[in-house]
Amino acid sequence: xxxxxxxxxxxxxxxxxxxxxxxxxxxxxxxxxxxxxxxxxxxxxxxxxxxxxxxxxxxxxxxxxxxxxxxxxxxxxxxxxxxxxxxxxxxxxxxxxxxxxxxxxxxxxxxxxxxxxxxxxxxxxxxxxxxxxxxxxxxxxxxxxxxxxxxxxxxxxxxxxxxxxxxxxxxxxxxxxxxxxxxxxxxxxxxxxxxxxxxxxxxxxxxxxxxxxxxxxxxxxxxxxxxxxxxxxxxxxxxxxxxxxxxxxxxxxxxxxxxxxxxxxxxxxxxxxxxxxxxxxxxxxxxxxxxxxxxxxxxxxxxxxxxxxxxxxxxxxxxxxxxxxxxxxxxxxxxxxxxxxxxxxxxxxxxxxxxxxxxxxxxxxxxxxxxxxxxxxxxxxxxxxxxxxxxxxxxxxxxxxxxxxxxxxxxxxxxxxxxxxxxxxxxxxxx
Numbered sequence: 001x002x003x004x005x006x007x008x009x010x011x012x013x014x015x016x017x018x019x020x021x022x023x024x025x026x027x028x029x030x031x032x033x034x035x036x037x038x039x040x041x042x043x044x045x046x047x048x049x050x051x052x053x054x055x056x057x058x059x060x061x062x063x064x065x066x067x068x069x070x071x072x073x074x075x076x077x078x079x080x081x082x083x084x085x086x087x088x089x090x091x092x093x094x095x096x097x098x099x100x101x102x103x104x105x106x107x108x109x110x111x112x113x114x115x116x117x118x119x120x121x122x123x124x125x126x127x128x129x130x131x132x133x134x135x136x137x138x139x140x141x142x143x144x145x146x147x148x149x150x151x152x153x154x155x156x157x158x159x160x161x162x163x164x165x166x167x168x169x170x171x172x173x174x175x176x177x178x179x180x181x182x183x184x185x186x187x188x189x190x191x192x193x194x195x196x197x198x199x200x201x202x203x204x205x206x207x208x209x210x211x212x213x214x215x216x217x218x219x220x221x222x223x224x225x226x227x228x229x230x231x232x233x234x235x236x237x238x239x240x241x242x243x244x245x246x247x248x249x250x251x252x253x254x255x256x257x258x259x260x261x262x263x264x265x266x267x268x269x270x271x272x273x274x275x276x277x278x279x280x281x282x283x284x285x286x287x288x289x290x291x292x293x294x295x296x297x298x299x300x301x302x303x304x305x306x307x308x309x310x311x312x313x314x315x316x317x318x319x320x321x322x323x324x325x326x327x328x329x330x331x332x333x334x335x336x337x338x339x340x341x342x343x344x345x346x347x348x349x350x351x352x353x354x355x356x357x358x359x360x361x362x363x364x365x366x367x368x369x370x371x372x373x374x375x376x377x378x379x380x381x382x383x384x385x386x387x388x389x390x391x392x393x394x395x396x397x398x399x400x401x402x403x404x405x406x407x408x409x410x411x412x413x414x415x416x417x418x419x420x421x422x423x424x425x426x427x428x429x430x431x
Contacts, residue, residue, distance in 0.1 A: 001029060003041035006132045007085060014130060016099075016107045016123035018046040019053050020086040028083045035081025036196035037135070042082040044137040045124050046090050048074045048167070058090040058101035058120075061297035062290050072165045073180045077137045079200040080193060088123030088136060092299050093281055095274070096364070097147050097372045099123055100356045102299055108352065109151055110429055111397050115349050118148030121183060125152040128183050131430030135189055139167065141178040142274060143344075143375025146387040150344035150400025153389040153426065154183050155190045155417070158375075160408050161382030162203045163194075169288060172280075175273065175323050177379035185428050187388075187417040194410065206408040215422075216415030221248050222258025222333075223341040227373040229264055237343035237399060240391040244341060244401045247390075247424055248416075258340060261333050262377055266326060267369060269319035270376045272312055278305035304361025323380050330381040334406035339416060342374050344400030348393035374402060384410045386417055389426045398426075 004022045011017045025041070033039050049055045049067035056062040070078070078084065089107045091099050099107040099122025107122045109115040110130035117126040121138035125148030128136050138145045140158040149156025164180040184190045191212040198209060223245040225238040232238055249255040282302065285293035309316070333340065347370065353359070355367050378385040385404040393399055405412050 001026065001041060003085060003133055007127070010127070010130045010132050013113060014108050014110060014126045015105055016089050016117070016126040017043070018056070018058070018087040018089045018104060018123060021053055022085060024052070025083050025085045033081040033083060035079060036192055038081035040082050040135065041085050041133045042136050043086055043088045043124055043127055043133060044074055044077065044084050045121050045139060046087040047094055047139060048137070050074055050084065050087065053087055055087070056103060057093045057289070058103055059092045059298065060103045061285070061294045063292045065292070071168055073167055074137070076165045076197055076200045077182065080196040082135070085133065088121070088127060090120045090123060092302050093278070094120030094141060094144055095278055095302055095305060096120065096355060097143065097368055098350070098352070098355045100352060102357050106352045106356065109349055109397070111153060112395070115351055115397060116151055116354070118151035118349065120144040121148045125149060125154055125183050128185060129153055129429055135182050135184045135193060138183045139178055139180045140379065142270070142379050143372050145181045145183065146344050146375050146385060146400065146402060147372055149183055149387040150389070150398060151349040153398035153428065154185055155187055155386065155388060156183050157181055157190050157194070157386040157410065157413065158378055158384060159194065159410055160206055160384045163206055163384070163410065164197055165201055172288065174320055175380060176382070179379070185430060187414060187421045191414045191418070207411070209410050209414070212411055212414040212418065214415070215419035216412065219253045219338040219412070219416060220336070221245070221253050221255045221339045221341055222337040223255065224258050224260050225343055226260050227262070227346065228267065233343045233346040234348060236348055236393050237346060240399045240401060241341060241343055244390050244420070247420065248341070251419060251423060258337060261330060261340065265322070266377070267373060269322050270380060271365070271369065272309065272315060272319045273323060275305040275309035276316060278302050279309040282306040299357050300361055301357060301364055304365070327381045330377065330383065331406065338405060338412060340404045342402050344374060344387040344402040345371060346373050347371055348395065348399055349397045378404055383407050384413055386413045388417055388420060390420065390424060
């Protein structure tokens with residue numbers, strides 16, 4: 001298979017494959033597949049089990065024992081006809097916005113080696129951006145589809161809560177922030193995937209996405225580039241949003257500057273909740289992750305998050321109440337706007353090591369908060385958001401623009417994304 005040859009050439013540079021399954025992929029190809037992506041090569045992020053393949057969550061604390069079953073999420077992804085070539089790298093337990101686990105080492109951005117591919121779906125993003133495969137599995141608990149999409153110049157749609165089959169043990173989450181999805185180079189492929197995935201499972205509580213092929217109605221679009229106490233994103237990200245807003249206006253949409261829909265308190269509540277997940281993993285990992293989990297092998301950032309929660313646990317109940325209320329507050333924004341537009345990230349992609357495992361926890365956490373202040377909003381609210389690679393930094397790296405909408409409004413986002421892609425096509429490394 002040509003994709004296997006591409007993977008063998010690219011991975012020594014990218015370091016994006018956690019566990020190759022080339023031989024089983026050849027066997028799958030020989031048997032043939034059906035579906036919208038019949039026979040299309042892909043990869044699955046190493047946060048979901050695939051029978052016969054180790055699943056390590058990017059952690060040294062998990063054994064390399066092959067999984068005995070394929071997760072429901074992975075089954076839905078595979079139902080579209082794709083053929084998996086293996087598992088992709090992720091930071092430990094997907095807990096940070098860059099893919100630099102000690103288990104595998106850093107995954108490089110194919111646009112510029114030595115720079116972050118984002119996280120936590122950084123391995124999938126690197127392989128798609130490099131042209132190894134056209135699509136790859138990803139999931140998103142705080143931006144983990146959209147962050148690597150922005151870093152690697154891809155299309156990344158985080159769907160509405162419940163749109164796709166939930167991750168196993170999602171019932172344990174007081175707020176279900178992890179959503180399944182994929183990464184691609186084109187809006188067409190993303191739209192086709194979600195239409196095909198609905199053929200396997202469709203949530204009757206959400207409007208059907210259907211097959212999206214053409215731009216839709218004119219929209220009310222609000223844009224912003226600030227976060228917290230009016231702090232602006234990096235100037236290049238601010239300029240990118242302004243340019244995207246102007247393009248939307250030229251296309252006939254009604255565009256205006258909108259107030260930031262969250263405040264600094266939202267970030268503090270979200271990161272405390274995020275830290276609670278790390279605490280749960282380190283404390284109950286043998287019950288909720290793997291019976292052979294070795295917590296002594298977790299990285300400093302994971303341990304730091306767990307300690308952060310222990311030190312601030314008394315604030316947890318209040319934070320949880322506010323996060324649950326946030327969904328109702330956020331929904332009211334879409335009484336005024338059809339779409340909110342903002343930078344996907346607050347800075348262009350950083351160099352590897354900037355938020356890496358060698359950085360002290362407190363420093364890494366502050367850098368992470370500055371890097372990804374925008375993306376957690378939709379994980380808490382459950383609403384959909386898509387990142388589009390509409391521009392480039394002065395250093396030649398992609399800058400993503402995020403479009404967000406109301407619960408169940410993926411079709412609105414995809415129609416606008418198709419229109420923007422046609423009006424301002426983005427370059428790809430794959431040609």
